[in-house]
Amino acid sequence: MRLPSFLRLSPRWAPYVFISPFLILFAIFGVFPLLFSLYLAFQSWEPTSGLQAMEYVGLGNxxxxxxxxxxxxxxxxxxxxxxxxxxxxxxxxxxxxxxxxxxxxxxxxxxxxxxxxxxxxxxxxxxxxxxxxxxxxxxxxxxxxxxxxxxxxxxxxxxxxxxxxxxxxxxxxxxxxxxxxxxxxxxxxxxxxxxxxxxxxxxxxxxxxxxxxxxxxxxxxxxxxxxxxxxxxxxxxxxxxxxxxxxxxxxxxxxxxxxxxxxxxxxxxxxxxxxxxxxxxxxxxxxxxxxxxxxxxxxxxx
Amino acid sequence: MTVDRLHPSHAASESPTHKRMRRLFLQAGLAVAIPALPVQAAQGRRQLTVATFPLLDEILKAALPAWRRIHPNVDIQIVSRQYGDHHTAMTTALSTAVRLPDVMALESSYVGRFAQGGGLDDLAKEPYRIDRFRSRLVPYAYDQAINRRGAVVAMPADIGPGTLLYRSDLYAKAGLTEADFTASWDAFVEAGIKLKATTGAYLVSNAQTVKDIVIRTGLRPGEGLYFDQESRVLVNSSRFVRAFELARKVRRNKLDARVGAWSNEWAEGFRRGTLASDLSGAWMAGQMANWVAPATKGLWRAAHLPERTFVGYGGSYYAIPRRATPENKALAWELIQLLTLDRAQQFAAFKSQDAFPALLETFDDPFFADPLPFLGGQPARLLWRDAARKITATQVHKQTNFADEVIGTELDNVLDHGKDIGRALADAERLLLRRAHR
Incomplete structure (x- = not known):
């Protein structure tokens, strides 16, 4: 049985689709926290006040x-x-x-x-x-x-x-x-x-x-x-x-x-x-x- | 007891009891998320989420029938986590404003911590107007929830008045009467020397516990423990010198068993009568009777802490997150009032979980005068009721946790390595100065 064409994966995209589960997870649990902590390193933040409460402090930290x-x-x-x-x-x-x-x-x-x-x-x-x-x-x-x-x-x-x-x-x-x-x-x-x-x-x-x-x-x-x-x-x-x-x-x-x-x-x-x-x-x-x-x-x- | 006894040791809680809390926290054990009621598909049903921790969750569950009578269409979903996990989860929920509960239970040391930010609704404002109820609540419990900007961020549910528990038989053997060792802290330590010489029993479990209370002795209402209102550091002062000197005297005379609270050696000390007294919250009597040293029933008595020091050992609160679902806030406030301002509810919690009430109206009940068999029939709740009225709130600073640990470390240096007290306090001051304005 052949799948309808819109469900078929072109060979051009297949590798990306197959590797995407890792990349997506890595982006969420690896890259994002890294970048967020880099951003945080330049902020002063009282966490219970919410994300808006961050204040830029330059190299203060x-x-x-x-x-x-x-x-x-x-x-x-x-x-x-x-x-x-x-x-x-x-x-x-x-x-x-x-x-x-x-x-x-x-x-x-x-x-x-x-x-x-x-x-x-x-x-x-x-x-x-x-x-x-x-x-x-x-x-x-x-x-x-x-x-x-x-x-x-x-x-x-x-x-x-x-x-x-x-x-x-x-x-x-x-x-x-x-x-x-x-x-x-x-x-x-x-x-x-x-x-x-x-x-x-x-x-x-x-x-x-x-x-x-x-x-x-x-x-x-x-x-x-x-x-x-x-x-x-x-x-x-x-x-x-x-x-x-x-x-x-x-x-x-x-x-x-x-x-x-x-x-x-x-x-x-x-x-x-x-x-x-x-x-x-x-x-x-x-x-x-x-x-x-x-x-x-x-x-x-x- | 208050619900606090279930709390684990955390970085540095406001009260000196934090270590004791661990054992019970482990006993209470399981972190459970209990969906109280199945979600109803019926139209018009609403749901209120309450984030809480053991044993406060038991108290809440016991209050559900009363709630259903008032609001049959509003279900309460109880999300209960272990003490430490709960407060971490609340920090995260407040920081991201995701999955915020409608009502948030908080232990007293965290009230001070969360009060620094703007994550909790100011209950003094419309529509709450908590000031209407001020005269009905234990004063220090209410004051403790006021932050530096004058906002009242939480409603007190239960309190933990501090007390001295002592083995009357051992003290009598040493020829000491209650007046002999409660008159002042010096008298307490002197009595300890006599006690050790006659009975061989230790005065306290650890010299640190003496320091923890003495630094809280003689604080004016609203005065900070380590920092004042303007974040000035207060540790290089006579209050701390005295606490350190007393602790050192305790150690030098070998009056402390040098055991950590809730350790096996600690419990064994109470069982065998090698530990003759304990400085802690009133709830400790219940702990002793239930599992620490039940066989010593009748030998213990309670007294006010030496030098008539009145301090609180923890307590529980309820707060409403600022960014919680706005439509639910009125209901949330109603639930909080049911739990904290309803005499029957406060009493039920007192009787079932030893949660000492924060509602003054309960204080005239004959229940307070009941004799406590573990304390040889002493009506000790009257004593604790008296203490509850006299405790004053201490201003919590953002760096209180850090300061707690710095002071504890410096005292260790003094006790273990003979560091000079003046130098120890100067070192502590320098560390705190660097943090005071962070």
Whole structure:
């Protein structure tokens, strides 16, 4: 049965029609909020008065953000958490991937799956689980520390100086498996004959690791570190849930992403929050570019 | 209790109770949108939408039969969300003017926040003229809804007079009478030292709760907590120094259990008698009796807060959005009046949900003199009624939430790291100055 001509899709338009569901959704939920927040960044707005209540303030919100102590405090927290959770991720993931690659044959997928599981688990479930693990009097972590090293109960989530390490540990634990998978994929692309040749020349395990494995992994390290930098700067869910949405004592786990959310929804300052989100965006771009530069081979491009 | 006890912890509520609210909020649990009645196709039927939250929705449901008697043709649609979600949804609805309800329930800390903008109708103007009813309402509850421009943005439904609940047996063991520890805040802390030495029990759950009330002590009517009318910052003052010093004294003498309200350790403290007193809203007595520590029945008593401090711990209001459907506004106002000015309705809410009435006409009822078994037969509602009349409204500033948190953080610095109080308050002042006019 043939459709009447006005219902038929001409080949000229078909691709656009087929791709339109994504584009429409992306425009509504992606592009529009982006542009709206850019617009808001230049406005002062009391949201309960309605959309008409916006007032143009030029660069006022940006000036406020740059002079705001809490914005800098949140940036410092973010940098601390990104480093403390990000660096160990890679330092552990690379050797671990090599170990899994060399030592497991039949059980390989199972082992990778075990490390990958935290990554696909819901953040809320993870945060709830860890808040009971980190509990001062009844938590498993304190119980373990006490029986192994005789350490007094640590108030993990109730003291400013302990919250950050606790959050960093969770982030490390969560994303380690993801990085292991990245590095395992890269390891499989290293030609076996390189190692065979090295064996013939009498290179030991360590020499092979440092002179073959590590240089060959470099593009993947760049990719993994870049993802960690971006993810680290946008860290939100783990500290948010673990500290009840406030960042804990002295806001010591309040990341920039959390702070700008709170600016809007707790402190009713949507203009300031938008300005901060664009400053954070600029920072993410800058850091990504710097990472890219740092890992670029001399005299070439990645 | 007021309906407020169901509220979750949010950024920084006006009352010091916000943390306590979480537990109950979780208990009350489910966010439900209940279409009260099926939409009638019949001609002439109208529908009024009310956006509300638990347990205020229960009170509204209980009032529906009375409403139907007056307006059989007007259906009430109740849209009930969890406390936090409700207020976020209302912020969004007001900002975009889309899907605005005809009647909006608000918790007292949000009344102050929403009053800053122009999203709610001024009930003092025609056709509402709320000033006609002013003398019938608890004064502070009414005043709390007046914004800086003099507009009255909401009608009070219930209130939460502050009270001191204490374990009479423990205090007696320490040889302390009520007059000994309620005379002044200093006397309260001194009594705490004695109490700790004799019974080992903590005076309060957390030193922060002492600070929260002491900064509200001695406020003149209409005076702001953190900012004055002209947005001047008030935190570097003797009022705050005193609150910080008292809190530090509490901590230094180990008089606070250092537990967060509504935590397991907190509830356990009341059950085991390691927490000897609590500063909170009158509704806390009902909470204690119902689930926190029912086994301690008869051991507790209520008193006015030390130094005869009268503060409100939350409360509920009804407002009409400015851009709600104009044809429904008269009906919406009628519904609000039924809920807030009708003696029978106010009483029903008091009896079923412990929502302390904001309507003064209810105050002469013998119900107030009933003995409360949990408090050893003390007719404590008389005490709370007395407190309700004496509470004064505090001016809410746009940055109150932020200030709450800054002050809490600085007190933590003082308590945990021995930061100098003068420096802590100067740091807080600097942060607030930057925000005062935003």
């Amino acid at each position: 940006f000036a406020f953000a740059l002079e705001d102590e809490w914005f800098w405090k949140s940036l410092k927290n973010t940098a601390w958490l990104a480093l403390a959770s990000g660096v160990p991720q890679h330092l552990v993931a690379i050797p671990l991937a090599v170990f899994i690659h060399n030592s497991f044959k039949r059980l390989r997928d199972g082992v990778i799956g075990a490390y990958f599981l935290p990554y696909i688990t819901s953040t809320v479930a993870i945060a709830i689980m860890f808040s009971s693990l980190f509990s001062k009097d009844f938590g498993l972590i304190n119980a373990g520390l006490h029986s192994l090293f005789g350490v007094e109960n640590v108030d993990w989530l109730g003291k400013a100086e302990n919250i950050k390490p606790a959050v960093a540990f969770i982030v490390f634990w969560r994303y380690l498996g993801f990085n292991v998978v990245l590095y395992l994929a890269a390891l499989q692309t290293i030609p076996k004959d390189l190692y065979e040749a090295a064996d013939m020349d009498g290179a030991g395990r360590w020499q092979q690791f440092f002179h073959i494995t590590l240089p060959s992994l470099k593009p993947m390290i760049l990719f993994g570190v870049m993802l960690s930098v971006i993810g680290g700067l946008q860290l939100f869910e783990e500290p948010f849930i673990l500290t009840g949405g406030k960042g804990g004592i002295d806001q010591s786990a309040m990341t920039s992403a959390m702070y700008l959310y709170r600016m809007a929804f707790d402190f009713n300052d949507f203009g300031g929050a938008s300005a901060m989100s664009w400053l954070l965006f600029a920072l993410v771009v800058l850091m990504t570019w710097l990472t890219n530069r740092a890992f670029r081979p001399r005299g070439g491009s990645v």
